[in-house]
Amino acid sequence: MVTLKELAKLLxxxxxxxxxxLSDSSEIGENTKRRVTELANELNYKPNRIAQQxxxxxxxxxxxxxxxxxxxxxAEVVHGIETTLGNHNYDMTVCISNESLEKEQRSFDxxxxxxxDGFIVAVARETQTKHxxxxxxxxxxxxxxxxxxxxxxxxxxxxxxxxxxxxVYQATKYLIQEESRKHLLLISNIEELSVGKQRIxxxxxxxxxxxxxxxxxxxxxxxxxxxxxxxxxxxxxxIDAIISIDHITGIMALNMVKKIDKDVxxxxxxxxxxxxxxxxxxSPKISVVNQKGFKIxxxxxxxxxxxxNSKNRVxxxxxxxxxxxxxxxxxxxx
Amino acid sequence: MVTLKELAKLLxxxxxxxxxxLSDSSEIGENTKRRVTELANELNYKPNRIAQQxxxxxxxxxxxxxxxxxxxxxAEVVHGIETTLGNHNYDMTVCISNESLEKEQRSFDxxxxxxxDGFIVAVARETQTKHxxxxxxxxxxxxxxxxxxxxxxxxxxxxxxxxxxxxVYQATKYLIQEESRKHLLLISNIEELSVGKQRIxxxxxxxxxxxxxxxxxxxxxxxxxxxxxxxxxxxxxxIDAIISIDHITGIMALNMVKKIDKDVxxxxxxxxxxxxxxxxxxSPKISVVNQKGFKIxxxxxxxxxxxxNSKNRVxxxxxxxxxxxxxxxxxxxx
DNA sequence: TGCAAGCTCTTTAAGTGTGACCATTGTCTT
DNA sequence: AAGACAATGGTCACACTTAAAGAGCTTGCA
Numbered sequence: 001m002v003t004l005k006e007l008a009k010l011l012x013x014x015x016x017x018x019x020x021x022l023s024d025s026s027e028i029g030e031n032t033k034r035r036v037t038e039l040a041n042e043l044n045y046k047p048n049r050i051a052q053q054x055x056x057x058x059x060x061x062x063x064x065x066x067x068x069x070x071x072x073x074x075a076e077v078v079h080g081i082e083t084t085l086g087n088h089n090y091d092m093t094v095c096i097s098n099e100s101l102e103k104e105q106r107s108f109d110x111x112x113x114x115x116x117d118g119f120i121v122a123v124a125r126e127t128q129t130k131h132x133x134x135x136x137x138x139x140x141x142x143x144x145x146x147x148x149x150x151x152x153x154x155x156x157x158x159x160x161x162x163x164x165x166x167x168v169y170q171a172t173k174y175l176i177q178e179e180s181r182k183h184l185l186l187i188s189n190i191e192e193l194s195v196g197k198q199r200i201x202x203x204x205x206x207x208x209x210x211x212x213x214x215x216x217x218x219x220x221x222x223x224x225x226x227x228x229x230x231x232x233x234x235x236x237x238x239i240d241a242i243i244s245i246d247h248i249t250g251i252m253a254l255n256m257v258k259k260i261d262k263d264v265x266x267x268x269x270x271x272x273x274x275x276x277x278x279x280x281x282x283s284p285k286i287s288v289v290n291q292k293g294f295k296i297x298x299x300x301x302x303x304x305x306x307x308x309n310s311k312n313r314v315x316x317x318x319x320x321x322x323x324x325x326x327x328x329x330x331x332x333x334x
Numbered sequence: 335m336v337t338l339k340e341l342a343k344l345l346x347x348x349x350x351x352x353x354x355x356l357s358d359s360s361e362i363g364e365n366t367k368r369r370v371t372e373l374a375n376e377l378n379y380k381p382n383r384i385a386q387q388x389x390x391x392x393x394x395x396x397x398x399x400x401x402x403x404x405x406x407x408x409a410e411v412v413h414g415i416e417t418t419l420g421n422h423n424y425d426m427t428v429c430i431s432n433e434s435l436e437k438e439q440r441s442f443d444x445x446x447x448x449x450x451d452g453f454i455v456a457v458a459r460e461t462q463t464k465h466x467x468x469x470x471x472x473x474x475x476x477x478x479x480x481x482x483x484x485x486x487x488x489x490x491x492x493x494x495x496x497x498x499x500x501x502v503y504q505a506t507k508y509l510i511q512e513e514s515r516k517h518l519l520l521i522s523n524i525e526e527l528s529v530g531k532q533r534i535x536x537x538x539x540x541x542x543x544x545x546x547x548x549x550x551x552x553x554x555x556x557x558x559x560x561x562x563x564x565x566x567x568x569x570x571x572x573i574d575a576i577i578s579i580d581h582i583t584g585i586m587a588l589n590m591v592k593k594i595d596k597d598v599x600x601x602x603x604x605x606x607x608x609x610x611x612x613x614x615x616x617s618p619k620i621s622v623v624n625q626k627g628f629k630i631x632x633x634x635x636x637x638x639x640x641x642x643n644s645k646n647r648v649x650x651x652x653x654x655x656x657x658x659x660x661x662x663x664x665x666x667x668x
Numbered sequence: 669t670g671c672a673a674g675c676t677c678t679t680t681a682a683g684t685g686t687g688a689c690c691a692t693t694g695t696c697t698t
Numbered sequence: 699a700a701g702a703c704a705a706t707g708g709t710c711a712c713a714c715t716t717a718a719a720g721a722g723c724t725t726g727c728a
Contacts, residue, residue, distance in 0.1 A: 051713035113380040255617035283589035385685035
């Protein structure tokens with residue numbers, strides 16, 4: 001690894017001359033500049049980023065802490081983050097909390113000691129249920145944090161949220177009003193998360209407005225969720241629409257409906273949540289709420305970059321990224 | 335951010351005393367040690383990692399460069415990498431090449447200037463087709479690289495590969511010998527990748543050994559791959575088994591077979607490639623080749639850590655992670 | 669003509685936080 | 699009194715940036 005010092009020695013000039021020449025400073029003569037840049041190119045000199053970081057106390061690195069990468073929604077968000085950061089010459093250090101509070105805390109501890117300029121985080125399930133926010137509070141005093149999707153309202157930081165309530169409310173209303181469905185079932189495996197609660201609320205409100213009785217099938221930690229769904233459908237043969245609030249159970253329900261020889265979408269409509277492969281693995285292609293994970297990642301990164309690059313501390317913002325109802329083959333209308 | 339210098343000032347001792355006290359050096363008196371550690375805890379002192387990195391010229395960070403995170407296989411591998419690195423107190427900087435050679439080069443350029451101690455990479459599609467390996471060669475002179483899955487044989491570095499050939503060979507043989515299938519179709523959307531080529535070879539060999547004619551349906555960049563599959567199945571009604579060599583077309587084929595009113599697995603057996611959600615989105619649960627992405631990530635990380643922590647340069651290894659045939663509902667036997 | 673002032677180019681020095689290494693001080697033992 | 703030893707301090711290096719100082723030249727004006 002060639003350094004400024006070595007270049008300086010070879011050229012018989014001082015280190016600072018080399019440094020300035022390479023940054024094209026007006027203080028340095030054209031002649032010297034040329035000599036320096038030529039040798040630098042020849043020896044393939046690249047400034048050592050660690051030294052630059054120490055000097056400037058900026059790393060151009062963002063810490064991204066997510067519960068999982070196997071969940072395609074988070075994978076998509078992280079992709080959006082990476083793309084945006086890359087466009088601004090920032091790197092990202094990814095930590096996976098595995099939904100564990102302790103792992104999340106450890107990541108924040110490790111990275112907050114100069115390793116990153118800021119954080120983008122979706123809080124772990126355990127953090128949300130235990131509501132332990134100390135690690136966020138201490139870090140946010142010195143380092144900007146942006147939360148997305150899984151958000152803690154009482155942490156003072158910028159946030160990017162999805163309009164969970166509204167989206168599911170609209171989806172439910174659509175099924176009631178446009179497709180005249182009357183017996184709508186909601187399937188959930190995430191009702192202990194804030195996003196899950198919001199989605200269930202949206203469904204419940206739409207149902208109550210239509211004076212229908214809401215029914216929610218919870219699937220947490222079921223060994224065979226598909227069989228639970230199948231049993232439920234058999235025992236409640238009047239179900240004529242299903243809303244799933246995660247990316248997987250909608251497709252599962254679609255397969256189970258086929259098993260009891262009902263037709264989708266004629267007998268039963270289904271709306272699920274989007275993920276990258278949902279249009280490939282379901283037949284007919286499932287109608288979904290598209291959460292715009294990439295956009296969420298993009299927005300989070302932009303928000304953080306704004307905070308990092310503005311000298312005067314900006315006020316924390318909360319941005320809502322609108323989901324989109326994308327109707328395909330498991331609903332009747334387009 | 336409190337520093338050694340500040341602690342020293344507050345305690346009226348020198349910086350080096352504080353430094354030694356905190357590293358529990360025997361040179362420092364118990365009394366002083368106690369005073370120092372107490373104040374350090376009180377002020378929540380954490381050594382600045384950037385400074386440590388500059389001093390030691392080690393970052394304890396690994397650069398991970400993958401073509402995509404939306405591909406569940408890579409997401410799984412990255413998860414394995416993160417877990418293993420975390421256990422050794424290493425962090426990871428993730429870059430997504432998006433299958434682009436140029437983006438991959440940029441990532442290597444940026445990170446190889448002191449930012450990371452080593453790399454784990456699955457090479458981009460474009461890199462593999464254009465066979466441009468300069469960025470690997472120049473970096474590998476100073477920084478260890480481990481390649482996984484998508485591997486370049488002529489780059490001198492450690493590798494973690496999947497036994498693609500053998501796995502598909504065995505899967506094909508299983509269908510021929512144990513289930514007496516005679517008209518086996520292979521569906522592929524990755525045949526330009528080295529892994530795809532190997533898998534097709536495995537299938538072809540097994541078919542030729544049984545004196546059956548191999549037939550490969552290629553789906554690259556198809557607008558409606560499902561319809562192509564459907565059409566093929568209609569026109570070739572003698573097909574009695576399907577092997578898919580990616581994570582998605584197997585499930586797609588399963589859905590299409592259902593459409594032509596054939597029974598899986600009685601009329602047609604299907605074997606696909608595993609991914610995290612495949613058992614949830616298919617009905618019956620698809621029989622798969624399980625690629626052990628987590629294990630691959632783990633192995634790659636361990637290999638790299640070995641190289642980083644051994645003083646004498648170790649010889650490059652190539653480790654094969656065995657896939658596993660996991661038979662579920664789309665084949666006849668267990 | 670003399671010399672201060674100004675200009676261009678370059679070097680010196682200080683600083684970022686840490687830690688290895690060596691030096692210094694003081695106390696105690698023999 | 700000298701050596702042993704414990705405790706602490708000082709210096710330098712890591713690679714880079716940058717403010718300030720300095721060197722060497724030209725210019726302008728009395």
